[in-house]
Amino acid sequence: MIQNKKSSCWLGALMLVLTPASAYAEAEYAVQAGSTAYRIYNPYQFPSSSGNGLKTSDNVYSTDLRAALFLPLPTDRSHLSLTGAVSKMQYDTFRNLDYLKTQYIADYDWEYSDWVRGRFSRSTDVRLYTYFGGNFTNQELPHLKENLGEVALRITPRFDIPVTLSNQSLRYTDPSNTRLYNMNSDVSQVALRYESGIKSTLSTGFKQSRVNFPDRSASDISAIDSGYTDRELFLDTRWRFAENTIVLGHLGNVQRQFATLPNRNSNIPSYLIGVDWQYSLISSLGLRLIDQPQTNEQADSRLYSVSRAVQGLATWQATPKIKVSLKGSLETQTYQTFANLGNAVVGNGTDKLKRFGARIDYDITPRLALRTEAFTEKTVSNGGSTEYSRNSVQIGLHYTFENLVGNNRARTQIDGLQ
Structure with missing residues (x-):
């Protein structure tokens, strides 16, 4: 809570300090307030065959406040964007899950000339842990923080060399998770990028990620290691x-x-193929085929997993005020697990996941919006022997005040929050 208050004060102070300094530039800002009601089935995602009394539905209510600022410093080519959101989540039955969901993003994009540009950003995210299997039911609020810096040197009008450095920290609040799963990650990347005259890009480069778990004991390390390093050549x-x-x-x-257990070293192919098709002025379609290793950002028994997925998103602007979105994915996760800390032998597993969602946005007025959304997820593990499911429905009403209506980039920042 103290960190959340500090982040709010920092963002507010920065907005107040910088706005007068750039009074000649036209700042864009937006403030959004509202409330959302949820109906969630099986929030702990117990197996479908479980008779546990916690495998039930619950109502959740949130009070939401979001704000954003887009400030040219001094022009659109060099600008500061600040975005923050706070939601007070309250459960009817599972009162131990009541929490404050927060998200903050500060981003500065700059261009010194036509030949040098860069970006600096800082973000924090606190939200409820994604429960799975019903083995863990305490309140858990992972805190994710990231700092990123990028500088790109343009060597010709078509080619530039972006160099990116970032670090990320993931911290848990429950003592049973902090020792094993608190994580630090440092990422460095260098690339050569080509931009054509038709807004197409091609880049190739090298990326390195160093991941470590700083709070693991000697016995933990002997069983599951203290971290790993990923090195990737990409196109x-x-x-x-x-x-x-x-x-x-x-x-x-x-x-x-891996840092201390080299027998687990491996080569993992990584690819993504996708297409974004603007079928008409009122409809669009996006498709993705993915085969990539995933970062273990949840406290579970997986060393790492590889995800193969098909994802789709379709949008339809049914009327000037109503937008309909459909999304879905079919995914297979292949992973290695450790059964316990006293045994360094790992096992293999496969999960098959199906996710589908639908959303309707109704702009009652330019400032007042109604959103309804439904989501369902089903996971099949161990060759079909165990099934898990989770469903939710939500409806929210939000009012947005903005100084520029219709093409406000601060409003776009708010809409982009997850």
Whole structure:
């Protein structure tokens, strides 16, 4: 809570200090307030066959406040964007899960000239742990923080060299999780990028990620290691195939080396193929094929997992005031687990996941919006022997005050929060 208050004060002070200094530039800001009601089934995601009394539904209510600022410093080419959100979540039955959900993002994009540009950002995120299996039911609020800096040198009008450094920390609040799963990550990346005259890009480079778990004991390390290092050579593309069609691609190979248990070292292919198709002025479709290693950002018994997935998103602007969105994914996660800390032998497992969601946004007025959303998820583990499911429905009403209506970039920042 203290950290949340400090972050709020820091953002507020920065907004007050910087706004007068750039009074000649037109700042864009937005403030949004409202309330959301949820109906959640099986929040702890017990197995479908479980008879546990906690495998039930609950009502959740949130009071939401979001704010954003887009400030040219001194022009749009060099600008500061600040975004923050706070939601007070209250449960009817599972009162131990009441918490304050917070998210803050500070981002400064700059260009010194046509030849040098960069970006600095800092973000924090606190939200409820994603429970699975019903084995853990205490309140858990993972705290995720990230700092990022990037500088790009343009060597020709078409080529530039972006260098990116970032660090991330993940901290848990429950004592049973902090020792094993508190995590630090340092990432460095260098690339050569080409931009064509038709808004297409192609880049190739090298990325290194060092991940460590600083609070593990000697016995923990002997069983599951203290961390690992990923090194990846990659090729990325964003190709504007047609005026209304963009093709995305990522191809890489991740070499994972564990800190003290080299027998677990491995090579993991990584690729993504996607397309964004603006079918018409009122409808669009996005598809993704993914085969990539995943970061263990939840406290569970997995050393690491590889995700193969098909994802889709369709949007339809049914009327000037009503927008309909449908999304879904079919995913297979292959992973290695450790059964207990006294045995260094790991096992293999596979989960099959199905996720589907639908959302309707109704702009009652330019400032007052009603959102309804439904989501369902089903997981099948161990060759079909165990099933888990989770469903939720929500409806929210929000009012937004903004100084520029219609093309407010601060409002877009708020809409982009997850």
